Amino acid sequence: MTTSPAIETSGLAIHFKTxxxxxxxxxxxxxxxxxxxxxxxxxxxxxxxxxxxxxxVGLQTATAGSVRILGRDRTTWQRDDRKEFARTVQFIFQDPxxxxxxxxxxxxxxxxxxxxxxLGSATERRKKVSxxxxxxxxxxxxxxxxxxxxxxxxxxxxxIARALALNPQILVCDEPLSALDVSVRAQIVNLFARLQAQLxxxxxxxxxxLAIVREVCSAVTVMYLGKTAEEGVxxxxxxxxxxxxxxxxxxxVPSPDPRIEASRSRILLEGDPPSPLNPPTGxxxxxxxxxxxxxCRTAEPALRxxxxxxxxxxxxxxxxxxPVL
Amino acid sequence: MTTPVYAVENLIIDLYTxxxxxxxxxxxxxxxxxxxxxxxxxxxxxxxxxxTLGPLGxxxxxxxxxxxxxxxxxxxxxxxxxxxxxxxxxxxxxxVIFQDPMSAxxxxxxxxxxxxxxxxRHAGLSAADARKEAVSxxxxxxxxxxxxxxDRYPHELSGGMLQRAMIxxxxxxxxxxxxxxxxxxxxxxxxxxxxxxxxxxxxxxxGIAVVLITHDIGAVSVLxxxxxxxxxxxxxxxxxxxxxxTRPVHPYTKGLLASVPDFRSEIxxxxxxxxxxxxxxxxxxxxxxxxERCSIAQPSCLARxxxxxxxxxxxxxxxxxxxxxxNAQGVAHQ
Amino acid sequence: MKLGRLPWAILSPAITFVLIGIFAPLLxxxxxxxxxxxxxxxxxxxxxxxxxxxxxRDMWSRIIGGARTSLVxxxxxxxxxxxxxxxxxxxxxxxxxxxxxxxxxxIDIMLALPSLVIALALMGVFSGENFTWxxxxxxxxxxxxxxxxxxYARMSRAVVVSxxxxxxxxxxxxxxxxxxxxxxxxxxxxxLGLVVVYASADAGALVLAIATLSFLGLGVAPPVPEWGQMxxxxxxxxxxxxxxxxxxxxxxxxxxxxxxxxxxAFALQKVPKAIRGSLLRRKKAERAAEDEARRRVEAGA
Numbered sequence: 001m002t003t004s005p006a007i008e009t010s011g012l013a014i015h016f017k018t019x020x021x022x023x024x025x026x027x028x029x030x031x032x033x034x035x036x037x038x039x040x041x042x043x044x045x046x047x048x049x050x051x052x053x054x055x056x057v058g059l060q061t062a063t064a065g066s067v068r069i070l071g072r073d074r075t076t077w078q079r080d081d082r083k084e085f086a087r088t089v090q091f092i093f094q095d096p097x098x099x100x101x102x103x104x105x106x107x108x109x110x111x112x113x114x115x116x117x118x119l120g121s122a123t124e125r126r127k128k129v130s131x132x133x134x135x136x137x138x139x140x141x142x143x144x145x146x147x148x149x150x151x152x153x154x155x156x157x158x159x160i161a162r163a164l165a166l167n168p169q170i171l172v173c174d175e176p177l178s179a180l181d182v183s184v185r186a187q188i189v190n191l192f193a194r195l196q197a198q199l200x201x202x203x204x205x206x207x208x209x210l211a212i213v214r215e216v217c218s219a220v221t222v223m224y225l226g227k228t229a230e231e232g233v234x235x236x237x238x239x240x241x242x243x244x245x246x247x248x249x250x251x252x253v254p255s256p257d258p259r260i261e262a263s264r265s266r267i268l269l270e271g272d273p274p275s276p277l278n279p280p281t282g283x284x285x286x287x288x289x290x291x292x293x294x295x296c297r298t299a300e301p302a303l304r305x306x307x308x309x310x311x312x313x314x315x316x317x318x319x320x321x322x323p324v325l
Numbered sequence: 326m327t328t329p330v331y332a333v334e335n336l337i338i339d340l341y342t343x344x345x346x347x348x349x350x351x352x353x354x355x356x357x358x359x360x361x362x363x364x365x366x367x368x369x370x371x372x373x374x375x376x377t378l379g380p381l382g383x384x385x386x387x388x389x390x391x392x393x394x395x396x397x398x399x400x401x402x403x404x405x406x407x408x409x410x411x412x413x414x415x416x417x418x419x420x421v422i423f424q425d426p427m428s429a430x431x432x433x434x435x436x437x438x439x440x441x442x443x444x445x446r447h448a449g450l451s452a453a454d455a456r457k458e459a460v461s462x463x464x465x466x467x468x469x470x471x472x473x474x475x476d477r478y479p480h481e482l483s484g485g486m487l488q489r490a491m492i493x494x495x496x497x498x499x500x501x502x503x504x505x506x507x508x509x510x511x512x513x514x515x516x517x518x519x520x521x522x523x524x525x526x527x528x529x530x531x532g533i534a535v536v537l538i539t540h541d542i543g544a545v546s547v548l549x550x551x552x553x554x555x556x557x558x559x560x561x562x563x564x565x566x567x568x569x570x571t572r573p574v575h576p577y578t579k580g581l582l583a584s585v586p587d588f589r590s591e592i593x594x595x596x597x598x599x600x601x602x603x604x605x606x607x608x609x610x611x612x613x614x615x616x617e618r619c620s621i622a623q624p625s626c627l628a629r630x631x632x633x634x635x636x637x638x639x640x641x642x643x644x645x646x647x648x649x650x651x652n653a654q655g656v657a658h659q
Numbered sequence: 660m661k662l663g664r665l666p667w668a669i670l671s672p673a674i675t676f677v678l679i680g681i682f683a684p685l686l687x688x689x690x691x692x693x694x695x696x697x698x699x700x701x702x703x704x705x706x707x708x709x710x711x712x713x714x715x716r717d718m719w720s721r722i723i724g725g726a727r728t729s730l731v732x733x734x735x736x737x738x739x740x741x742x743x744x745x746x747x748x749x750x751x752x753x754x755x756x757x758x759x760x761x762x763x764x765x766i767d768i769m770l771a772l773p774s775l776v777i778a779l780a781l782m783g784v785f786s787g788e789n790f791t792w793x794x795x796x797x798x799x800x801x802x803x804x805x806x807x808x809x810x811y812a813r814m815s816r817a818v819v820v821s822x823x824x825x826x827x828x829x830x831x832x833x834x835x836x837x838x839x840x841x842x843x844x845x846x847x848x849x850x851l852g853l854v855v856v857y858a859s860a861d862a863g864a865l866v867l868a869i870a871t872l873s874f875l876g877l878g879v880a881p882p883v884p885e886w887g888q889m890x891x892x893x894x895x896x897x898x899x900x901x902x903x904x905x906x907x908x909x910x911x912x913x914x915x916x917x918x919x920x921x922x923x924a925f926a927l928q929k930v931p932k933a934i935r936g937s938l939l940r941r942k943k944a945e946r947a948a949e950d951e952a953r954r955r956v957e958a959g960a
Contacts, residue, residue, distance in 0.1 A: 044513035044514065044515065044516075045484075045513055057833055059829055059832070059833065082835050082837075083835040085835070086833065086834055086835030087835070090833065090834075091830075091833045093826050093829070093830060095826060098825060098826040098827060099826045099827050099829070099830040100827050100830070101827045101845055102827075103848060103849075112831070112834065112836075112844075113834040113835070116831075116834055116835055116836045116837075116840060117835060151602050152369075153602065154602070159830075162830075162834075166834070166835075181368040181369055181540060182368060182540055182541075182542070182581060182584055182585060183368060183580060183581055183584045183598065183599045184368075184602075185584065186583075186584030186585075186597060186598040186599075187598040187599075187600075190598055208513070208514065210514070210588065211585070211586040211587060211588045212586060214586070214588040215586045215588070238588055248515060249514055249515060250588075251518075252514040252515045252517060252518035253514055253543060253588070254518070254521070254543030254544060254546050254547045255543065255546055255587055255589050256542040256543055256545075256546050256570060256582060256585050256587050257546060257570060257571060257587060257589075258545075258546040258547075258549070258566045258567050258570050258571070259567060259571065260546075260587075260589060261546045261547050264589075266518060266522070268518055268519055268522060269515045269518075269519075271469075271485070272483040272484060272485040272486070272513075272516055273513070273515075339943070339946055341934050341939055341942050341943070342934055343934045343938065346942050346945070346946055348946070388934075389934050389935065389939050391943060391946075608949060609946065609949035609950055609952075609953055610949075610953065611952075611953045611956040611957050628956065628957065628959075629957050630953075630957060
């Protein structure tokens, strides 16, 4: 089945039992990531974006719903052939240092996936490791160093190289940029873009830096409190966001140009995002939404077609119009 | 011009641990005047926090610090002060807010009494007045229902509210300088915007000086009047926010700004990157520290440390430490 | 934990003990069991460096032989206790749930009682008729092992639980690693790293326990040279020939102290040290020299 999307979740829900109650981290997400897409998932902390990403690779068990990878059910695939699944989907962690054993050198770290999958002889594996280093543009002099002696950018490059060791088709990245400095962030973003083009990867990237998502992602999903608020093709969506939350989120990002900053009016939302322990009824954004009407507090909006040709979950938006804050 | 509330000249700070010696600040000077917001911009390890908080005695323990140069606050020499004098002076003159609110707030004590205590100690208020002051500080920093929040413990507040409570705490002693060290880094975009707006409002109302230490160009663009760009412990460029952010001169400033995409501009700039990595600053070396990553570097760049010189765009404040660019622009200098 | 930074002064007493134990046959001048009724209770001489005991046996050779006996018994007990402790602790930590709760309860009960008391109780049990097939020596080894493993199990479990929470374990899982791979490649080295270090510091207490059991007549049987046994034998002559008690007593004290020093040094290594004194002065001087060199280069430019 070559037509099935790279990733497809339907009705995916992930709830955690905690001492203070049931946390609905992800609460019914239908996500479709096309093959070859560079898909961004954005939202604020607590919106469930990281949990969603982890569920795609099976680091989190679904409470309800399903995840299909290349048309195959994630759960059964991973149960039947854990290794084949690992060779198809790989994951990049937010903290590259934590995701590597502090006892292993860079060389050992990069060789480990090849050893787990019994790929090649020792010589072939060493050759593959040096190819991986070339791919992510780090000098082979780092091979014998421990991860903690590398800079933040180099660590993230090593962790990307490790994920690519098994030649996966899909790469899921959880906030791969947030631990990095601004100028290094650009290096890593460009690396992702290059790898995607070079290797034909499907990349899902969880991020909170909206400008970078617009810059590199072909598609984007905006999450709010465990739900999809809006999704679509990234450039048109960012140009004409339909959901009031997306509008506020974009407005909150300051421009690096102080002249624009001085002239533009900013939408300031009241308060913090509500807790996923106790999400509001109706539209989850209704408690902070400046244009909410009675219906928003009682009925939960479904995703519907909006002007930028994507979808938004807002009662006030439809294919012809959307609210403007 | 007014006398600066905080001024540092030719500051050199070496940090020593058993394994490494780091030249964190290498001959930097800056001053801040009442009523202005100065942003100190740099990447991690550039020395921005050490440069600002070091002279105030606010560096992490466990490292040996060797400080040279002059640092004055309100006309008094900070380098010569003992830790106890520093801490007495700091409490009244400087309010500091950090990335993590829990580094400033005591988790075992209720929010309100912590504020009241600070107000009593530094503003000399009576217990009753201090309580009133604490409630009004909570209200001022935008905490809803301040009388109720007065009796809450820090863990009962959300992240954004804690950030506000920490700002209230920093303001309780009526400081003349508010230093904000990465105040928004850990916050979500919508909360970030709220906190930046709050800092700006306080600055306008009280006319205090604000020093914003950050790597977030967006926050600089929202708040700052003046900007200092720090690279490897040395100042690369300084000037008004508009000059530095829209007409950068130093190749590092240009590179840094180019690596920050702006999604409001219609044309996709493409995220450009600065090749290479910042130096680790464990050695003191001659020449421009950026030279090894710089696309326009010349042999002379490695021989001599560049000095900050006026860019010559009509603004006396706009200065850059790059003789290559300045020469090309025909700016006379010796 | 790095051994490399430990001063040799702290390591060397313990190493000396181990070396004496290993090379004991070369160091002994006499057969330890050889009795010489012509030379009873003699003082030090050229042929008997530390004199002889009440049966005319050479004290020097018996002390050296005693070191070997202690070392061998200690290695048996430590190795067995380590294996049992690591296996049980790791299982508890890795499996979790009810298994973990049950194993922790057992470990806690063991740790609530002093190891020596447990060992004595077990020796009591082993003296029963069902255990006559075992020699007293192996009974002692078994009793001490069963009394000693719980601490290692507790530590192993703690390390396993804390390592399992590290993101790099998830990373290995994402790479398709099996539980066995994750345990052997990533968790076990951390467990062993801590437990072996602790065991080396614990060795002193074990040597003392072996001597204690022998002193009480429960462990090593004569004529095998053993320090605890030598103490008992010497007790009868303590008035006239105190050296018979003092010599094995000193040997025992030296070993216990040297291993405790080792443990102390390991514990202190974890405390980060601030830089000061001559090292700081040297670093500042290096820095000043760099500054001077820079001034010269820039003046020349």
